[in-house]
Amino acid sequence: MFSGLFSPFMVHSWEATSVVAVVAGVVGFFVVVRGATFAAHAIPQGAFTGAAGAALVGTSTLLGSGLVALAAVVAIARWGRKGRHDVVTALVLVGMLATGALFLSLGSQYADQTFSLLFGEPLAVSAGYLWPTVGLGVACTGLVLSSYRRLLLTAAAPELARARGVVPERADFWFLLAVGAATTLALPVVGALLVFSLMIGPPAASRSLTDRPGAALALSVGLALVTVWTAMVASYASNWPLGAFVGASAVVWYLVGRAASSHRRRARARAAVRS
Secondary structure, three states, X not given: OOOOOOOHHHHHHHHHHHHHHHHHHHHHHHHHHOOOHHHHHHHHHHHHHHHHHHHHHOOOHHHHHHHHHHHHHHHHHHHHHHOOHHHHHHHHHHHHHHHHHHHHHHOOOHHHHHHHHHHOOHHHXXXXXXXXXXXXXXXXXXXXXXXXXXXXXXHHOHHHHHHOOOXXXXXXXXXXXXXXXXXXXXXXHXXXXXXXXXXXXXXXXXXXXXXXXXXXXXXXXXXXXXXXXXXXXXXXXXXXXXXXXXXXXXXXXXXXHHHHHHHHHHHHHHHHHHO
């Protein structure tokens, strides 16, 4: 059953899912720390809309998803400064969903395109998609890690960040740009509906399992890799969408993290009573 898992045509799939997992683990850590889960849900809809539009006109879905995801990032970052951030994010989400549905309805392969864009198609990754994905993944990870201290500082103490010359709004824009890049490269692999689950489940669990930011970031990447590798095997064996297994794993990781956190608090309470 599993003899073809590492066949030549599957190698690109393993490489692409691994790149997606590393980027999702890094970016997702800051999504959780900064409380940006709503934006991490909305921006993939921009990528979905761009991919649907690109498929309609017959151009690169990676290019289309990247351009429209960038437009969503700019809209959220710019309009969110002048109004309620959650309201602006919701309006961008609604607008992208409506436009994406229109693009798909105008296409000639509605069902296949919808399934692929919403739930991913990791077993159909080609070399032509892989190398742009690797390049985008390296750029995205580098952008986040180079801003590691600024992102943490603006999330924990924005006023202190201003006093040190760090502009929280500027850091927020670059962070949203990283989210847009991460969702663009993850869209064909896990799909628009569940790409954000990979950026939420493993990072949230890592935050519950350790209080040290560096260790939590590394653990987030590790859990994301385990998630996609396990999902790849399950998807290959069952012929079910990989996104379904990624979403289920995200919930499991979160529950494991919460259980471990509760156990740690009870252990500390018992130790305090004994002392």
